[in-house]
Amino acid sequence: MKECILKSFIFLIILVMCSCGNTKYLASGEHLYIGGEVEIKDDSLSSSYKKDMKAELEDLLRPYPNKTILGMRMKLFFYNLAGDPKKESGIRNWIRTKMGEPPVLVSQLNLESNESILKNRTENKGFFNSLVESDTLVKDKKVKAVYSLYPKEQYKIKDVSFVNDSTPLHAEIDKIFKRTRLRKGRAYDLDVIKEERNRIDSRLKEKGYYFFSPNHILVQVDSTVGTHEVDLIVRLKQDVPQEAKASYTVDNIVVFADYSLSDDVDFQSLNDAYSYNDFLIVDPTKRFRPQIYDRALYFKKGEVYNRSDHNLSLNRLVNLGVFKFVKNQFVISDSVNHKLDSYYYLTPDKPKSVRLELLGKTNSASYTGSELNVNWSNKNFLKGAELFQVSAYGGMDFQMSSKNKGFNVFKYGTEVSLTWPRIVAPFKFHSSSSYVPKTRISLGYEYLRRTKLYTLHSFKGAFGYNWKENVRKEHELNVFEINYVSPENVTDLYIEQATGNPSMEKILDKQLIFGPTYTYTYTNTMNVFKKRTIYYKGSLDLSANITGLIMGANADKGEVHQILGVDYSQYAKTEHDFRYYRKLSRTSQIIGRIHAGIGLPYGNSQQLPYIKQFVVGGTNSVRAFRARALGPGSFDPTASNSRFVPDQAGDILIEMNVEYRKKLAGIVHGALFMDAGNIWLLDETSDRPGGTFSKDFYKELAVGVGAGLRFDITFLVVRFDLAFPIRVPYFPEGDRWTLDKISLGSKEWRKDNLMFNLAIGYPF
Template sequence: MKIQDSKILLIILIFGFLTACNSVRRVPKNAHLLTKTTIKVNDSTEESESVTNLIYQKPNSSIPYINFKTRLYLYNWARPNLDSILKAKIANNPKRTKRQIKFLSKKQFDQGQKMKLGINKWLKKTGEAPVIVNDTLSEKTIKRLENYYYNNGWFEVKADYETTRNDNQRAVVTYNINTGKPYLVDSLTTNITTPVIDSLYQSTLNKSLIKPNMQYRTNNFIDERDRITETLRNSGVYHFSQDNVLFKMDSMGKTKKVNVELYITEKPIRQEDTTRYEPFKIYKVKDVNIYTNSAFENKDKPITDSTLYNGFNIYSKEKLRYNSKMLTDAVFIKPNTLFRDKNKPLTSRRISNLKTFKYPKIDYVVNDADTTLTANVYLTPLKKFGLDFRAEASQSNIQTIGFSLNPSVLMRNVFKGAETLELSGIASIGASKDGSDEGDPFFDINEIGANLKLTIPRLFSPFNTSKIIPSSMFPSTNISLAATSQTNVGLDKQTATGAFNYRWFPNSKVTNSLDMFNIQFVKNLNTDNYFNVYESSFNTLNAIAVNSGYINAGEQLSFPEEAELFIENTINGTNSVSSDNLQTVNSINERKERLTEDNLILATNFSFTKDGRDNLYDNQFSIFRLKLELAGNVFSAASNILGLQKNNNDKYEMFNVAFSQYVKTELDYVKYWDLGSKNIIAIRTFFGIAIPYGNSTNIPFSKSFFGGGANDNRAWSAYNLGPGSTQSVNEFNEANMKIALSAENRFNLFGALNGAIFIDAGNIWNVLDDVKEDEATFTSIDSIKDIAIGSGFGLRYDFNFFILRGDIGFKTYDPSYGDSNRWFNDYNFSNATYNIGINYPF
């Protein structure tokens, strides 16, 4: 009976879906659904977004490539006037309604009615009403198209439209445009009545956006007006505005030429019913006053403290508690200098970046008598201290339950120079899933740590760096120290880190960051737990022990004693195994030694980022990142100078730990193309390599590369790809060279739900280190054949402040299949990798 009911329900759903997929279901009689619009320009199809966006009516949105109109079908599924229909059913069938209420209860019956209305409302809201052909909107589109081409130099443009209505209530609209020949700028003359303005304009004439023989475009004249205004207002002309710039055009039809005359009027002065004009004047900033505590509650308090520093007047309504140099360095409006309009927003941004004051208020007082300005900068301090306290509960593959506390305190203006000091801590406890002893406490996982960070709003240096990196680049210094200790997590660790970092912004697109030093010390406390963490390595080792007769079938090596003894006997030849198994045991032992060794890293690194995005909603941009890191050279020089001896592994040690020495570089490039209608193509290319030398023969685990994961090759889980064509038997696979390539097409499905299809390619390899396994090593250009390829699709839901992302990746080309066929071996849902992430992968 249940099977029969399920079949009936399935048939009803299929019938309902097919009915909804009737595109014209909600199209009124004698009306037509718009299915396609085409723009023909001089008999050629025009598809550029700048032109197609001018159309008032476009067909209903659809999923790219398959032209499936999801939102239209959702709308068709909804019933118009459902509330009236439900009320009529109740009124016309009182006995049936009474039986339902008796069976369900009045409350459940009412909730059922509300649910039906709610679903119907959601279908209407999420869906999209059919686009009905409207000739009035087509005529408005014609006017808009003619205006567009006219403003781009085609003064003789002609346009019309043709609507083809079919018998199936569907229609196509074609817009035909004949542009004629474009008009060119023939000459540019000027009429500037103020001599000083004429002089300033002539001095920047080479930057003019209006050139002879260029095609006439209205936007070029708008941009030129803005350029002239910006130039003059940054050259001392305080009263100048865009309204003072006029262009007059004289077109000549026969020659298709336009003569342009530029008018820059004098300064208008309105007096009652008349307006008189006088020449513009150059203004200078005479005085700059900084008021340090201008909060509203202090408005009636008198000034009690003041000082004069480098020509700046600094006032306070209490004892002045800010360093004068810090305040004046943040203000780009300088006393006795030419007025420059750009200095006001620069000052506002710089003061906000200090994180000591709220967004400032800046006013100019005009002194027409001597053509000077007085700048008043009003500052409102933020609170001296800020407290934050966070708590969270979590669960993972390591622990059944865990709790953590993260308190922090923020102190502003610590040394009276707008320095910010932040002290934060972490304390957590958890219950492990595999407690070894019933007598152990329930909460057997713990971590405790602290982090101290000092931010200085300038380059903290014994040298004067202002000429190389001026304050207009918003420089800052970050000094941090941190220490953590954790037990019953992996190998257990004690970690201490410290960093001294400079950051500055040469322009709005570029960010530079320099770590003068970044030191990291990691000590593993529980290396005996290695084979408990890396279970795959242990299972492989145990299988070799069984096959070689070292232990009986069904038995397991105890660890660490028996496992380490088996490794030692196998390597020195006491226990005989095949050559392949000997190589595997060697690999397991090398990896174990590498992942259980303590690390001491002292590095210097520089990163460069050029981000072409104009704002968060820009979908046509590129990002380039470069990072270069050098580690161990200071310790190496100190070892040679101090005459330190090498350990048994031929490595120098500092603090009883062999320090790491390497060079590492990363190149990352991201490019977006906006195809319109929320359809975006995005690509990413990445290359990274870390080369050990001197005191190191390999790269520390924390500085190596891995493949796979939600933000990498999504057909493999994190750390599960590579190296090279190896079969990834370890839980955490890493190497010192990486190539990654990704391409993704993102498109809107309906509402806030977006879809994507993607292809990811890449892998990791060992190169120039102590790994000798051919399958894991990049030996020549022929190793490129080991690049893994994954493909798949995903959904993204846009919550505005973040994006929830789900991707399904399929192994398309798997290098771990060696010399056999590598294509589409596991291309199915059972072998797919399911990823959940926040925001886009790149």
């Protein structure tokens, strides 16, 4: 497998090298257009301003040239490689149309049009009467366009005024205008003027001016008032309609709970509507309990219309998850007293569904297997948009090679959960978020059998809340979470290997974990126009903290307490995952990640439960090392003479990753990455010497590098990574860097060092 992957990467490199000869496919007299460049001929502007201005202007140039990867036009290469397919199907046609793109020829270039665009854009920024000249550079059938921009002195704002009168609308705009961005001394900028019109409109929408529009505002520019200065006069247009000048209140709120997009609204059905608080509800089959509208709709009868409550109501109705379509309409019900009727047209989704998933999987431990998942759900279980789910799964993993051959894994399990679209608690919880807060209770069981070793029965349950402050911030609090694990059928082979090995012996103990957990997530990665975005997820996991204090447990002194005959675990654990995303271009980005955590057993426990310890290595961690087979510290997990490789786990985790991602062609993306990390123990154990965390922990970081391909198939990402270590923490201290030992041409080196990872989704 590793040989095939390596050959594939070598073949990819050859393709890139061959892509340099794309111009040979051009017809006689044709030239390939390779892009445009803007040169700003002005010494008075700062270098940083010119750099940003140059990037902005070059992005306006048309046409776009063929996409490049490290200077190579791979999509054009695939287009030429496929030739001229004879039919509209087949592999050649797929390569040409999906992986390739036709050449962008110089005949598609219009210099005069681009000159006009550049001149218009610079004038919008206040550089009136600027001069733009263009030319082309020809070399080896390739043409580059060069635009020389001679900007005149930028115009500044001399004065800003708002033409006011005594009407309520003008009075509101006058208040809003006091915080305007159109300030004396600032540069004239048409984009800022447009933003100011939108800002005024959005503020008026909060004051009831439903029919007002930014187009009703006129900004007049007088450039004759001084040298390179302008006056801005803001006024309302003469033809503003009367309804746009009035502030409206909400009158009747009508909900059609069983609306069909294919039918016209039957207003006669209002005769059968029933009242609930401030709403009239048309729901002849009583499909939904009316309380869901009270929690979702933020408008109240008689209150002034505002855009925030408008959007909040729509978002909450959508986030209930029971409506396929949500539509809203406001209609003037009283033009004299300025009142609006609000109509909500809700198309219910099918409440019940069954989802079946069959998965094939492989991992870094040479396990290959499959898993079957069945999920049944009812989105309106108690007629209040409650989500009831029953899931069952079963799977098996076979290890066909390596040291663990024959130690196969079989598992099956089930889970039942009920989610309410509100906070179920003895206290009131108010959220002004667009997202519906949720309460969830769940119960589950899992059976896990590791052939030749042991069997585990795991029971779990949880009750908690999930709520989002906004699109960026999310909270998840499990008030109570319990996990009970009971082993059985432990084989003599495992007992033999585990004797005297505390970490392996721990698996043989019954485990009882209970307590609260809390997770906070912040992300702004959904902002597609931001160059720099972040993701942060932090969690706190507590077990038996109050119980241990009450019982006075102290495992260090042999005072260990039990519940129902089982030693309960007492610990505090926290974990943090921070990621930084930096866009380099429209098709490339670099991502940095720091992932760290620590777990502290105390009171009734001397060790963290095995299922709560940290592990490192594998497809989403340090990819140059097998999953769960690295660490702790400088301990050498390969030194064991065991017939199977036990998983390694620790109390402390530090992990760092950096990855460069680049779109190659169509659905194919490439990546280069470097990973570093390890786990450590809080206390030294006899079976894993060198595993304790110390001030020299940084000397025990494992480091790996690699490359990979990602296939973005719309609904999922299939990922292939090939990595190898360049620093091994369990080697002698002065010999841990292995850069001088890299030998890609050696079959033996590749066998011992290359790690192939196949995974679904991005690693982080």
